[in-house]
Amino acid sequence: MSRPRTSIKASQFTESVIREMTRLSNKHGAVNLSQGFPDFAAPEAIKQAACDAINGDVNQYAITWGAKRLRDAIAVDFERRYGVPVDPETQLTVCCGSTEAMMATMLAIVDPGDEVIVFEPFYENYGPDAVLSGATPRYVTLREPSNADSDWTFDQDELAAAFSNKTRAIIINTPNNPTGKIFTREELEFIARLCQKWDVIAVTDEIYEHILYDGATHVTMSALDGMADRTVTINSVSKTFSVTGWRVGWTISPPDLAAAIRKVHDFLTVGAAAPLQAAGAAALALPEAYYRDLAQTYATKRDRLLTILERAGFVCFKPRGAYYIMTDIAGFGFPDDVAFARHLVTDVGVAAVPGSSFYRHPTAGRTKLRFCFCKKEETLAAAEERFAKLRAPA
Numbered sequence: 001m002s003r004p005r006t007s008i009k010a011s012q013f014t015e016s017v018i019r020e021m022t023r024l025s026n027k028h029g030a031v032n033l034s035q036g037f038p039d040f041a042a043p044e045a046i047k048q049a050a051c052d053a054i055n056g057d058v059n060q061y062a063i064t065w066g067a068k069r070l071r072d073a074i075a076v077d078f079e080r081r082y083g084v085p086v087d088p089e090t091q092l093t094v095c096c097g098s099t100e101a102m103m104a105t106m107l108a109i110v111d112p113g114d115e116v117i118v119f120e121p122f123y124e125n126y127g128p129d130a131v132l133s134g135a136t137p138r139y140v141t142l143r144e145p146s147n148a149d150s151d152w153t154f155d156q157d158e159l160a161a162a163f164s165n166k167t168r169a170i171i172i173n174t175p176n177n178p179t180g181k182i183f184t185r186e187e188l189e190f191i192a193r194l195c196q197k198w199d200v201i202a203v204t205d206e207i208y209e210h211i212l213y214d215g216a217t218h219v220t221m222s223a224l225d226g227m228a229d230r231t232v233t234i235n236s237v238s239k240t241f242s243v244t245g246w247r248v249g250w251t252i253s254p255p256d257l258a259a260a261i262r263k264v265h266d267f268l269t270v271g272a273a274a275p276l277q278a279a280g281a282a283a284l285a286l287p288e289a290y291y292r293d294l295a296q297t298y299a300t301k302r303d304r305l306l307t308i309l310e311r312a313g314f315v316c317f318k319p320r321g322a323y324y325i326m327t328d329i330a331g332f333g334f335p336d337d338v339a340f341a342r343h344l345v346t347d348v349g350v351a352a353v354p355g356s357s358f359y360r361h362p363t364a365g366r367t368k369l370r371f372c373f374c375k376k377e378e379t380l381a382a383a384e385e386r387f388a389k390l391r392a393p394a
Ligand SMILES: Cc1ncc(COP(=O)(O)O)c(C=O)c1O
Pocket: 036, 096, 097, 098, 099, 100, 123, 173, 176, 177, 205, 207, 235, 236, 237, 238, 244, 247, 248, 249
């Protein structure tokens, strides 16, 4: 009997390695420092807002492009922070997390044959997003820092050479997963000039907007001269409010792009969970002190995990934002990152993500491993204890 056929698209990418690591971690009872979800409680006030919404019978479909209260709250917040006016009636689309926001955006703006520029190492969804929308991803390398004072960066000539008449969009993730890089204003201005020259849309994933360290500031692409008209800004409640399971995210874009994104979104999912949209609006009303505490709490966790990893023999790239640490594992002498990650999860009892899952070529990232630190102190302490079993590089 012949086997049912699956699509060529689906054969072009693998299952998520990050989510697979979480399953392996559960199987082996390991400390899970792989998938980036907090293991501590979300803020009481927003959990109460979610319960109130359900009890108050906010239980039917919201308007497909998002409940008005949430869209209004997002628009006010964005304008207040970045000085970019947003019309919640025509520019906002609420989606099921930024994952769907990215997919809906790509399906709305890209045609088969178009190219989409993606920086690597990348958040692993971007490649499949490009493939599913029929685009060809063009990768540009973020080169690792040469010393403690420098950051991951791209070569301007390499980036300029990646743009052509075929380029439809460029995806920028700042603060960046997995590197912790924060794109500087100068870097974003350089990218903006290329977008304008080649008539390209910038799609920016700003989900770690509030998780910044050492006085770093977040620059949003749409605030740069001439970019509000050609930027889709993607964000969500997942990381800022520690509710990755709620699946509420959004796009901010010029109205003509929003009209296309809204149509795609409607047929993909109809809408994000209505009561959680109501709670999302409550989350955006939290005082500014909430965001300061969030960044401070993560700064402490970052420093704690850096110490743990360095003591265990890892070479760490200190992140400037987001909640991951990329490490170099060459000194441990394993054949590759996957073998090392398996050893860590099964024999040592700590789960991390193999570096190669952030690169297109299996050979790249072979000496890298990513850990996350969005975890309780007990979890980080448990990882520290387990690392005692790890033989440090000679
Ligand atoms: C850069 C980046 N974008 C998007 C996501 C997924 O976000 P959401 O939960 O809003 O779908 C993640 C999750 O780890 C991420 O790191």
